[in-house]
Amino acid sequence: MLSEALVKQFKEIVGPANVMEGEADRHAYSYDSAVLQPVVPALVVRPENSEALGKVVKLCGENGLPLTVRGSGTNLSGGTIPDPRDGIVVLTNALNRILEINEEDMYAVVQPGVITAKFAAEVARRGLFYPPDPGSQAVSTLGGNVAENAGGLRGLKYGVTKNYVMGVNFFDTEGELIVTGSRTVKCVTGLNLAGLMVGSEGTLGVFNDIILKLVPPPAANKAMMVLYDDVAKASESVAAIIAAKIVPCTLEFLDNFTIRTVEDFAHAGLPVEAKALLLIEVDGHPAQVADEAAQVEAICKKMGATKIQVAQSAEERNKVWEARRAALSALARVRPTTVLEDATVPRSKIPAMIHALDEIAAKYKLLIGTFGHAGDGNLHPTILTDRRDPHEFERVEKAVDEIFEVALSLGGTLSGEHGIGMAKSKWLAKETSRGTILYSRRLKKALDPKSILNPGKILGEE
Amino acid sequence: MADVRELRRLLLELDDQLVSCMRCGMCQAVCPLYAETGREALVARGKIVLLEQLAHEMIKDPEGVKDKLETCLLCGACAASCPSGVKVLDIFLKARAVLAGYLGLPPVKRLIFRGLLVRPGLFNALLSLGSKFQGLFTRPVSEMLGSSCARFSSEVLGDRHFPALAGEPLHKTVPSLDEPRKAGGLKVAFFPGCMVDKVFPRVGAAVLKVLAHHQVAVFLPANQACCGIPALSSGDRPSFQKLVDMNLERFAGGDFDYLVTPCATCTSTIKKFWPSLAGADPAKRETLDKLAAKTLDINAFLVDVLKVQGTGVPGAHDRKVTVHDPCHLKKSLGVAAQPRAVVRLNPNVDLVEMAEADVCCGCGGSFTLLHYDLAQKIGKKKRDNIVASGAQTVATGCPACMLQITDMLSKAGDQVAVRHPVELYAETLD
Numbered sequence: 001m002l003s004e005a006l007v008k009q010f011k012e013i014v015g016p017a018n019v020m021e022g023e024a025d026r027h028a029y030s031y032d033s034a035v036l037q038p039v040v041p042a043l044v045v046r047p048e049n050s051e052a053l054g055k056v057v058k059l060c061g062e063n064g065l066p067l068t069v070r071g072s073g074t075n076l077s078g079g080t081i082p083d084p085r086d087g088i089v090v091l092t093n094a095l096n097r098i099l100e101i102n103e104e105d106m107y108a109v110v111q112p113g114v115i116t117a118k119f120a121a122e123v124a125r126r127g128l129f130y131p132p133d134p135g136s137q138a139v140s141t142l143g144g145n146v147a148e149n150a151g152g153l154r155g156l157k158y159g160v161t162k163n164y165v166m167g168v169n170f171f172d173t174e175g176e177l178i179v180t181g182s183r184t185v186k187c188v189t190g191l192n193l194a195g196l197m198v199g200s201e202g203t204l205g206v207f208n209d210i211i212l213k214l215v216p217p218p219a220a221n222k223a224m225m226v227l228y229d230d231v232a233k234a235s236e237s238v239a240a241i242i243a244a245k246i247v248p249c250t251l252e253f254l255d256n257f258t259i260r261t262v263e264d265f266a267h268a269g270l271p272v273e274a275k276a277l278l279l280i281e282v283d284g285h286p287a288q289v290a291d292e293a294a295q296v297e298a299i300c301k302k303m304g305a306t307k308i309q310v311a312q313s314a315e316e317r318n319k320v321w322e323a324r325r326a327a328l329s330a331l332a333r334v335r336p337t338t339v340l341e342d343a344t345v346p347r348s349k350i351p352a353m354i355h356a357l358d359e360i361a362a363k364y365k366l367l368i369g370t371f372g373h374a375g376d377g378n379l380h381p382t383i384l385t386d387r388r389d390p391h392e393f394e395r396v397e398k399a400v401d402e403i404f405e406v407a408l409s410l411g412g413t414l415s416g417e418h419g420i421g422m423a424k425s426k427w428l429a430k431e432t433s434r435g436t437i438l439y440s441r442r443l444k445k446a447l448d449p450k451s452i453l454n455p456g457k458i459l460g461e462e
Numbered sequence: 463m464a465d466v467r468e469l470r471r472l473l474l475e476l477d478d479q480l481v482s483c484m485r486c487g488m489c490q491a492v493c494p495l496y497a498e499t500g501r502e503a504l505v506a507r508g509k510i511v512l513l514e515q516l517a518h519e520m521i522k523d524p525e526g527v528k529d530k531l532e533t534c535l536l537c538g539a540c541a542a543s544c545p546s547g548v549k550v551l552d553i554f555l556k557a558r559a560v561l562a563g564y565l566g567l568p569p570v571k572r573l574i575f576r577g578l579l580v581r582p583g584l585f586n587a588l589l590s591l592g593s594k595f596q597g598l599f600t601r602p603v604s605e606m607l608g609s610s611c612a613r614f615s616s617e618v619l620g621d622r623h624f625p626a627l628a629g630e631p632l633h634k635t636v637p638s639l640d641e642p643r644k645a646g647g648l649k650v651a652f653f654p655g656c657m658v659d660k661v662f663p664r665v666g667a668a669v670l671k672v673l674a675h676h677q678v679a680v681f682l683p684a685n686q687a688c689c690g691i692p693a694l695s696s697g698d699r700p701s702f703q704k705l706v707d708m709n710l711e712r713f714a715g716g717d718f719d720y721l722v723t724p725c726a727t728c729t730s731t732i733k734k735f736w737p738s739l740a741g742a743d744p745a746k747r748e749t750l751d752k753l754a755a756k757t758l759d760i761n762a763f764l765v766d767v768l769k770v771q772g773t774g775v776p777g778a779h780d781r782k783v784t785v786h787d788p789c790h791l792k793k794s795l796g797v798a799a800q801p802r803a804v805v806r807l808n809p810n811v812d813l814v815e816m817a818e819a820d821v822c823c824g825c826g827g828s829f830t831l832l833h834y835d836l837a838q839k840i841g842k843k844k845r846d847n848i849v850a851s852g853a854q855t856v857a858t859g860c861p862a863c864m865l866q867i868t869d870m871l872s873k874a875g876d877q878v879a880v881r882h883p884v885e886l887y888a889e890t891l892d
Contacts, residue, residue, distance in 0.1 A: 020501075024526035027515050028503035033485045038515070046500065073502065074487045093500040117491075138491040332546035336481040388481060 002042045002086055006063060010045050010088075013055045018094070020044040029070060029089045033136075034078040034423050035339050035387055041068070041082040046091040050111075050208050053095065057206045058175025060088055064450045069202045071113060071141030075148055076340055077421030079201045083455050090206065092143050099209060101126055106214045107166055107183050112143025112207040129217035131158035134417070135328065143207045149199035151417030153324075156375035157249040157283075160417065161198065164213045168197040170205035173448050181211055201419055202454035204447055218283035221249070222293040223317045226300045227274040227307040231255070234276035235350040237303040238374050241280075242347070244299060246292050251375030252279040252324050255354065258331060258369040258382075262323055265330035270323055274306065278374065279324050281317075324371070328382070331369045335384035339396060343407035344416030347377040356406040357381050363402075364395040378416035404430070425460040469524060469564040473517035476553055476560075480517070483510045483548045489540035494822045494840045495533065503530045506540035506550045513557050528561040533833060535826030535840075536695055537789035551794075552738060555694055562697025575693040575701040582687045582708070586633060589660050593627035600626065606879055609872035620834060623872035624865060625661055632663040636670065638684035640716070649679040650763070651718040653709075653732070655725035656688050657861035665861065668888035669724050669760055675891045676768055683712040689728040692828055694735060706740040710749065720767065721757045724882055726788035726860035727827065729759045730795055759791055760884055761800040761859050770807060773890070777809025783886065784853035785813065786844065786867065787820035788860035801859045804883040808890050816851035818843070823858075825866035837866070845870035848878060855879045857886055 011019045020026060021043055030038035042065075047053040060067040066083035069090045073080050082089050092113035099109040103126050110119060116137040123130045133152035134140055140150065146168065151160040167181020181187055181194040197205055228234040238251060254262070254277040263270040270277070278300070282292040297308055311317035332338045345353045354370060357379075361368040372380035381403060385396050404414055404427050414424050414431050429437055441459050444451070455461075489506040490496050502508040509531055515521045534554060541550040567575070578585045600610040609623040632654055643649050650673065654666040673680055690705035713721070723729045733754045741747030764770045783805050791797040798820065805813055824830070824840030844867060848856050856871075856878055858864055868880050 020503075022526055023521055023523045024512055024530050025501070025503050027512055027521055028501070028508035028530075030515075031485060031511060033487060038511070038520075040520075072487055072490055091500070115491075136486065136488070139487050329545040329547070332484050333482075336478070338484045338546070386481070388477075 002065075006059075007043060009059055010043060010056065013059065014045050014047045014052045018046040018048065020046075029073070029082065032070075032073040032078060032080040033076050034081070034421065035337060036078045036081060036422060039081050039084050039087065041089040042086040044089040044091065046094050048094040050095070053090070053206065053208060054171050054175045054177060056090055057171040057173065060452055061173040061175060061450065064452060066452050066455050067206070068454050069112075069143070069147070069206055071144035072115075072136070072139045074136040074140050075144060075421065076342075076418040077415070077423040079148065079419050079421035079454070079457055081422060092141060096141075098122060101128075101214070102183070103128060105183060106216075108212045108214055110142050110210050110212060112141060112146075112210065114142045116140045116142055116145055123214055124217065127217070128214040130164065130212065130214055132161045132164060142210060142212070146198055146207065146210055147200060147202050148419040149417070151373070151378065153250045153252060153373060155373060155378065155417075156251055157247045158215075162195075165194055165198050165210065166213050167211035168194045169208045169210075170197060171208060172205055173450065173452055177208060178205060183211055199419070201421060201457045203444060203457055203459070204453060206453070218249070220286040220289045221281055221283035221317070222289050222311065223279065223281040223320045224293065224297065224308060224310040225320045225323070226278040226280060226305045226309075227271060228276040228278070228304065229274065229306050230304070231276045231354050232351045233304040234278050235347070235354075235374065237278060237300045237305065238350065239348055240299045240303055241296055242375075244295060246282065246295060248280050248292075248296065248375060249283045250279065250281045251373070253277070253350070253370075253372060253374035253379065254279075254323065254327060255370040257367070258327050258371045259323075261334060261369055262326050262330045265333060266322065266326045268319070268322055268326070271307070277323070279320060327369075327371045331382050331384060334367065335386055337385045337387040339383040339385060339400070340418075341381045341383070341400060341403055342372075342378060342416045342418045343381070343403050343412060343414060344376070344378040345407055345410045345412030347375065349410040349412065350374060350377060350379065352410055353379060353406065353412075357403065360399050360402050360406075364399040366392075366395060366399055368399075373416075376416070377412065420458045422457060425456075425458055428458070428460070466524070466564070469560065470517055470519060472560040472563070473513060473557065476513065476556055477517065479549055479553050480510055480514045482546055483507060484546050485511070486545055488543060488545055489550075492539040492543050494535060494537065494539065494824065495836065498836060498839050504533055506544070506548070509534070510548070510550075510553065513553070524561060524564060528565060531557060531561065533836070535789070535822050535824065535829050537822035537826060538793040539789065539822065542793040551734075555735065555739060558695065558697035559699040560697075567696065567698055571696050571698065575696065575698045579688050579693060580701055580704045580708070582685050586631065589627060590631065590634070593629055593631075596627055602626070604872045604875075606877055607868050607872045609868050621873075622834075623869045625868055627660055628663045630663065632659045632666040633684070633686075635663065635667070636682065639680045639682035641679040641681070643679045644677045647677050647679065648720070648767070649681060649718045651681045651683075651713055651716050651721040653686060653689070653721055653723040653728060655723055655728040655861065657865065658724055662861050662864060662882070665724050665882040665885060668882065668885045669722070671888045671891060672764065672884055676770065678768070681716040681718045683716065686712055689731045690740070691727055691731045691735070694731070694739065695827055699739070703740050706736050706750070710746075710753075713753070719756070720763060721753060722760045722763045723757070724760045724859065724861070724884055726759060726790035726794075727862055729757060730790035732757045734794060759795065759797050759800070759859060761791075761804045762795075762797050764884075764887070765800040765803045772807050772809060775809055777811075779810060779812050781811045781855060782814050782851070782853040783811040783855045783857050784816045784848060784851040785819060785883070786816070786823060786848070786856055786858040786863055788858055788863045789822050791859050792820050797859075801857065801883040804887050805857050807887045810890070811855070811886060814851050814853055816847040816853070818847055823863045823866045823870075825862045827862060830866060838870070841866055841870040845874055845876070849874075849876055853878065855881055855886070857881050857883045859883055
């Protein structure tokens with residue numbers, strides 16, 4: 001239990017209306033989008049300005065209170081589930097101002113609670129482009145995106161969040177503001193602490209503001225939907241497109257189970273017999289787009305595509321993307337619980353991975369739909385289950401273990417974009433090494449001696 | 463029900479629905495209350511988790527959960543954009559009933575629902591008395607909007623600006639109708655709803671005028687009861703059931719092809735909640751399902767069934783009209799194009815779209831009575847969008863929205879009229 005005196009101090013810092021201590025309010029911050037057990041925080045605070053944020057961190061530091069920063073709570077690995085030992089949840093959703101968009105120098109400075117899609121829309125309104133587009137962008141915060149190093153559909157060509165972070169100013173556990181990076185394209189001043197913050201899941205510092213790189217938007221784009229009667233032909237097409245030195249901005253894959261489920265749900269006219277479907281979009285200068293789209297079409301045909309449908313208008317392009325947008329919704333309706341994984345393999349290994357997923361689904365008698373970012377090998381095997389059935393859920397856990405085993409054996413990684421959080425920390429040593437974990441823990445210990453910054457995430461409990 | 467185990471048992475009956483929420487949090491993008499407060503306990507995901515945790519004994523305090531559950535506009539924006547199709551409103555209405563059963567209805571609501579609403583005759587008589595004496599307590603503030611405010615400091619009225627109760631409610635001017643079909647034409651049952659009957663009878667008159675113009679025969683049974691949504695949203699399912707049963711009885715003898723209402727909320731209640739929440743008895747369920755299938759919003763009836771076209775007469779185009787989408791039309795029933803088409807039937811108006819036309823106006827039925835502060839903050843955004851559109855008139859197919867928008871515009875001193883789309887069409891038929 002937190003002492004009344006401490007609660008009072010928090011109220012003095014952020015104002016009484018921004019401190020939530022009631023049971024119902026606290027329970028509403030005990031979870032995120034990961035399928036994990038909830039943990040109820042002792043207190044929830046919502047600073048409205050940077051000064052209050054710094055003071056909150058300092059107060060937590062002084063009292064050894066574990067703090068978990070939360071944007072919109074959409075992460076899929078339990079990174080925003082608070083600590084059971086008097087955990088404090090620090091909300092960033094009142095720190096939601098875009099501080100600057102500089103069109104001349106093409107960067108923006110934002111507070112951590114700015115919503116990704118709103119930011120991207122504002123940037124677009126100024127004639128620029130912020131490419132990272134995680135699936136949760138309509139609600140996710142930029143602070144959360146940086147802390148998780150979020151990806152999205154455009155990763156293949158445009159990279160992920162880390163490729164757009166020019167600087168992060170953050171508070172250390174003493175409430176000291178640490179200044180990193182700069183507004184310049186080049187900057188080698190000091191250690192690359194901004195780089196260290198990206199993907200640190202709230203374990204090394206509390207973001208105050210973030211400098212993000214912006215790019216010019218592509219002038220044109222072209223999308224197409226390509227069908228296959230064999231998964232191998234689809235992934236050979238992916239490899240052949242890249243080998244032809246074409247980098248589409250998106251290259252998405254849907255497996256047969258997902259195609260059938262989407263068709264059942266959306267009646268978009270998808271052929272349910274297709275074994276695989278690729279959604280490909282190229283963008284850039286109009287002439288280049290026309291040329292590349294023709295080449296991609298030719299390659300897919302050569303690799304044995306059964307049907308290619310090129311969008312001729314914005315409306316048709318929208319229709320092409322409908323199938324992909326509906327994928328998770330459609331799958332989520334099949335069973336009560338949706339376990340969305342993101343084990344990632346080198347793209348040449350996609351057929352092997354998909355073959356393994358089919359075997360795992362059969363072995364554990366589970367429904368698994370797979371879709372995702374074929375261009376970067378980041379598939380989303382989605383297990384459809386019911387977490388209330390302990391026997392089935394045990395099989396789910398075993399299946400997830402095996403998915404990771406396979407991904408690692410194929411030279412892949414545990415997580416392409418969802419983060420490690422609490423959900424995957426136990427597998428970390430398998431992909432890296434014991435030394436890596438000890439090194440990371442020493443780093444964490446040096447920067448956060450009392451272990452108050454989102455303890456237990458990524459590196460597990462010591 | 464004073465037993466907490468019974469409360470949990472009843473909540474666990476909702477478990478299959480609760481578990482379908484995958485916690486993605488996409489509801490945060492569309493919830494007007496979340497936009498205003500940033501509080502997870504007020505967004506659908508948070509409320510669903512709270513119900514689940516209460517059911518599974520992880521939360522001790524049902525009162526706290528009830529409080530969050532009732533801080534909701536029931537606008538359905540979350541359900542309309544939910545990736546996993548969670549039936550949010552269904553869950554919330556059932557849970558409100560379970561919690562009201564455990565914690566009891568507040569005395570005022572008990573009096574209104576059980577003493578008044580289920581006795582339409584008494585309800586009408588009292589309100590008619592009220593309309594005669596309201597001048598003593600209220601004074602007119604805007605002639606254009608027809609709004610009034612309290613003369614003296616009043617706890618109930620606060621600083622609201624509201625349309626006065628009509629001098630002659632619709633049921634006084636047109637107590638009942640049962641017209642023969644005109645040359646084998648269509649016949650509709652007309653359900654004006656309480657708000658149109660008592661506050662906006664001019665909308666009811668406009669509907670009757672339009673129907674007559676299109677040779678549609680009308681069946682309007684006397685002594686109609688409230689559709690039941692105020693009782694249902696307060697968790698009073700017995701009163702809700704009683705009101706549905708009374709209406710069923712009134713409409714049972716009628717021979718009609720469609721049931722039309724000019725109230726988005728009534729339409730959505732009859733279509734969505736009468737069958738699912740008042741149809742425990744299978745035979746009744748069948749009757750309610752059939753009635754629901756016949757029920758249409760008046761705009762949808764004019765456009766989709768009658769296929770009304772404009773007269774083609776060139777008009778003056780001297781009035782800009784903007785349209786507000788009631789939640790219970792667009793999000794609940796997918797009716798959004800039809801009210802606009804009806805507005806366009808008036809050749810004198812130009813339709814201009816406002817920003818965020820389909821965001822809730824903040825009324826939420828009795829929400830505005832319990833949470834006037836929040837309702838006003840949300841309503842203020844709607845008012846700003848209406849004014850920014852440059853329109854002289856805002857049209858909306860829901861009398862509750864009309865009431866809320868009137869309050870917001872009147873308070874700001876705006877010269878913008880509030881009309882039902884059907885009124886704009888009816889005025890061209892003279």
